[in-house]
Amino acid sequence: MEKTEKPYLKYSEQVKAYKFQVHIVNPTSTDYNRVVKETGGYTFFDDELVNTSVFIKEMGSLPPNSTLLVDESDLGERDFTIWYNFDLYKGDEEKAERITYRLVPFKH
Numbered sequence: 001m002e003k004t005e006k007p008y009l010k011y012s013e014q015v016k017a018y019k020f021q022v023h024i025v026n027p028t029s030t031d032y033n034r035v036v037k038e039t040g041g042y043t044f045f046d047d048e049l050v051n052t053s054v055f056i057k058e059m060g061s062l063p064p065n066s067t068l069l070v071d072e073s074d075l076g077e078r079d080f081t082i083w084y085n086f087d088l089y090k091g092d093e094e095k096a097e098r099i100t101y102r103l104v105p106f107k108h
Contacts, residue, residue, distance in 0.1 A: 007032070007062065007088060009101040013075065020078065022071040024062060024086060024099070032062040034089040036096070037070055041080035043105065052080065062088060079105055 005027045013020045026032065040054040062068050070086070082103040087096035 007097070007099060009070075009084070009086075009099060010067075011103065015075075018075050019072060020075055021069060022084070022101070022103075023067045023069055024059075024088075025067050026062045026064060029064045030090060031064055032088040032090055032097075035059040035062050035068060035070075036087040036089075038085040038087075039071070039083065041077075041082045043080045059086075078103065081105055 007024055007026045007028065010023045010025050011020065012023075024035065035058075036056065037059050038054065038056045041052040043050050059068060059070055071082075071084070084099075084101040086099040086101070088099065089096045
């Protein structure tokens with residue numbers, strides 16, 4: 001049986017610079033001509049759920065065997081659970097492939 005690879009998200013930290021990055025990695029031969037990011041966050045404060053705003057952004061294309069930086073922020077943002085939905089479009093197809101990703105808060 002042949003192994004099928006799909007795009008995935010990769011998280012990295014630069015502790016000395018006090019920042020983190022999230023990249024979409026495309027290890028396939030598929031050319032995604034459009035990437036749309038939807039993101040937001042939430043946390044609990046005094047036992048109350050606090051949601052951030054939701055943002056939608058066109059991220060450009062994701063060529064075969066490439067990466068795309070989709071988020072970069074300071075590590076202080078990691079007090080929230082940050083969620084991402086990425087829709088990856090091929091050619092003129094109307095239906096997208098979806099990648100969902102969630103960063104959970106640091107434990108203090």
